[in-house]
Amino acid sequence: MRPRSSEVVGIEVLGAARVLRDGVPVELSSWWVRDVLALLALSVNRYVSTDRMARGVWDRDLDAAAAAKIERAIRELDLALRIPGDDATRIERSAGGRCVRLVAPAGGTDLLVVEHLHEQAQDAAGRGDLQAAAEWSGEALRLWDGATAVPAPRTAADWPEIVALRELRALIEHDHHRWALAAGADPGGRIRRLQDLAAAHPMDESWCALEIAALAAAGDRPEAEIAYHRIADRLSSTWGLEPGPWLRAERRRLEQVRELTDGVGADVSILVVMRRPELRRADDERVRQAVRECGGLVVWRIRAVTMAMFTGSDPGGRALDTATAIRRHRERDDADLAGSALTIVGSGWADRCTPENAAAPGATGPILAGDVLTQGEEAFQRARPGAVIVDALTAERTGAAASYEVCGPGYRLVTWRGRAV
Numbered sequence: 001m002r003p004r005s006s007e008v009v010g011i012e013v014l015g016a017a018r019v020l021r022d023g024v025p026v027e028l029s030s031w032w033v034r035d036v037l038a039l040l041a042l043s044v045n046r047y048v049s050t051d052r053m054a055r056g057v058w059d060r061d062l063d064a065a066a067a068a069k070i071e072r073a074i075r076e077l078d079l080a081l082r083i084p085g086d087d088a089t090r091i092e093r094s095a096g097g098r099c100v101r102l103v104a105p106a107g108g109t110d111l112l113v114v115e116h117l118h119e120q121a122q123d124a125a126g127r128g129d130l131q132a133a134a135e136w137s138g139e140a141l142r143l144w145d146g147a148t149a150v151p152a153p154r155t156a157a158d159w160p161e162i163v164a165l166r167e168l169r170a171l172i173e174h175d176h177h178r179w180a181l182a183a184g185a186d187p188g189g190r191i192r193r194l195q196d197l198a199a200a201h202p203m204d205e206s207w208c209a210l211e212i213a214a215l216a217a218a219g220d221r222p223e224a225e226i227a228y229h230r231i232a233d234r235l236s237s238t239w240g241l242e243p244g245p246w247l248r249a250e251r252r253r254l255e256q257v258r259e260l261t262d263g264v265g266a267d268v269s270i271l272v273v274m275r276r277p278e279l280r281r282a283d284d285e286r287v288r289q290a291v292r293e294c295g296g297l298v299v300w301r302i303r304a305v306t307m308a309m310f311t312g313s314d315p316g317g318r319a320l321d322t323a324t325a326i327r328r329h330r331e332r333d334d335a336d337l338a339g340s341a342l343t344i345v346g347s348g349w350a351d352r353c354t355p356e357n358a359a360a361p362g363a364t365g366p367i368l369a370g371d372v373l374t375q376g377e378e379a380f381q382r383a384r385p386g387a388v389i390v391d392a393l394t395a396e397r398t399g400a401a402a403s404y405e406v407c408g409p410g411y412r413l414v415t416w417r418g419r420a421v
Contacts, residue, residue: 007083009090010107013041014114014144014165019080020107026080032057036073040091040102041109042161047099056159074100081105111165114140118172121179129282130183137176144169173197177210184284187217202234209246216254224254256297267349269315269394271296271308271322274342283330283337290325294318316390316397319345323388324416339386347394388413388421 010020017038019026028034035057039048053070054062074091081090083106090103104112121136177190191214198207208231215224228251235241243251273287284306291298291308295318300307310318323343330338384407395404395411404411413421 008107009081009083009105011037011041011044011081011102011105011109013038014110017041019077028080029076030073032069033073033076036070037077037102039159039161040077040100041111042159042165044102044104044109044112047094047101049099051098053100056161077102110143114144114172115168117143118175121175125175125179127282128285130179130285131282134176134180134183134185137172137179140172141176144172170197170201174206174210177214181210181213181217182285187214190214191218198231205231205235205244205246209250212247212250212254216250221254224250228254267311267315267347269310269319269345269347271310271319272342272344272346273306273308273323273326274344275304275337275340283334286329287326290322290329293325294322296322316345316347316394317401319347319394320388320390320398320402320413320416323413324419324421327388327421342385343388344390345388345394346391347397348391384408384412 007021012018012020016025017034018028019037028037036053039053039056050067050070051062054060054066057070058066060066078089078091081102090105092101092103093099094101117136117140121133121140124130124136125133177194181187181190191211194207194211194214198211201207208227212224212227212231215221215227228247231247232243235243271291275283287306288298291306294310295312296308296310298306299309308319308322310316310322323345327338327343330341387407389407389410389412390398390404391410395402401417402413403415405414406412415421
């Protein structure tokens with residue numbers, strides 16, 4: 001038996017359709033050989049008929065001349081994909097000989113790698129780790145966009161495989177922006193791109209909804225409102241349609257922000273959750289979920305700090321409900337995080353809410369002004385890691401359902417609603 005070579009053979013199809021040996025392109029004899037490779041690689045591990053190849057490469061029905069060229073291309077590609085010492089063929093024919101499939105080589109194809117990265121991102125999103133999902137999908141986009149560009153095959157723009165490829169690229173980018181925004185990424189650098197994509201896909205409400213979400217996350221609520229009405233008016237006047245679920249969800253979020261922000265000045269409670277940035281990224285999503293479940297609104301998020309605002313009935317109680325829910329999750333899933341993070345609740349009067357937030361790079365949401373941010377400052381600065389610390393006003397307002405012990409100038413929550421904290 002001949003020794004098997006250690007060469008790695010792979011295929012690129014996202015840009016130039018080509019065979020690589022240890023990263024070095026293999027010279028192919030003709031443009032139509034590359035087009036046959038592109039068709040086979042776009043359907044890797046699936047059979048492609050020779051009739052489909054003739055229509056895709058030469059835009060005509062299969063005839064003797066096209067069949068001969070296809071046969072020549074298949075033999076050339078099979079040789080290019082073979083590894084010395086390994087007699088296994090990489091191009092297989094169906095029993096009748098009218099269909100051919102490319103078996104993925106050891107090095108795979110760049111398309112398969114991108115699809116795997118997207119699957120990893122979807123799995124991470126399913127676990128609630130939106131930061132990891134954004135990173136996996138971002139890596140898929142970087143690989144795709146780094147592909148070697150060449151002139152497209154003569155008829156490739158009409159290939160169903162190319163149309164599906166463009167749709168996959170759009171799906172990955174959509175998921176990437178959606179997960180990144182949900183994970184608290186800086187929205188400012190995404191707005192222009194999302195506006196361009198929304199304009200390029202006027203029938204796809206999901207892109208328009210992402211544009212609105214980015215504007216709102218950047219603190220530009222007026223522009224987000226304008227974008228919503230512009231899109232809703234276009235749907236109504238052009239197609240007689242009402243906004244779909246994507247746009248309705250963004251509309252509800254805008255209304256929630258308006259209710260909370262237009263409602264101040266008022267008594268509010270502020271929850272501040274801090275952690276070490278290197279600890280679990282999934283914790284961010286747990287914090288946001290706990291805030292949403294208790295009717296709060298995340299108004300600030302940067303690095304290791306998340307701030308949420310509670311208005312309306314019993315804001316201090318709902319803030320403490322949120323704080324204790326976060327603490328229970330942390331004690332169960334990450335004792336180190338539970339013992340090191342700061343959790344602070346303060347109450348007071350907020351007399352202004354400024355939606356435009358340029359206080360720091362990467363910050364999202366509105367800025368509050370009022371004594372709620374100042375009267376408990378000393379207590380907050382001396383807060384104890386691993387405990388839920390409140391200011392004097394919060395302790396006074398929630399004392400019927402809580403017990404506290406003095407902790408410097410603040411108060412440490414000992415029990416809440418009959419349960420030890």
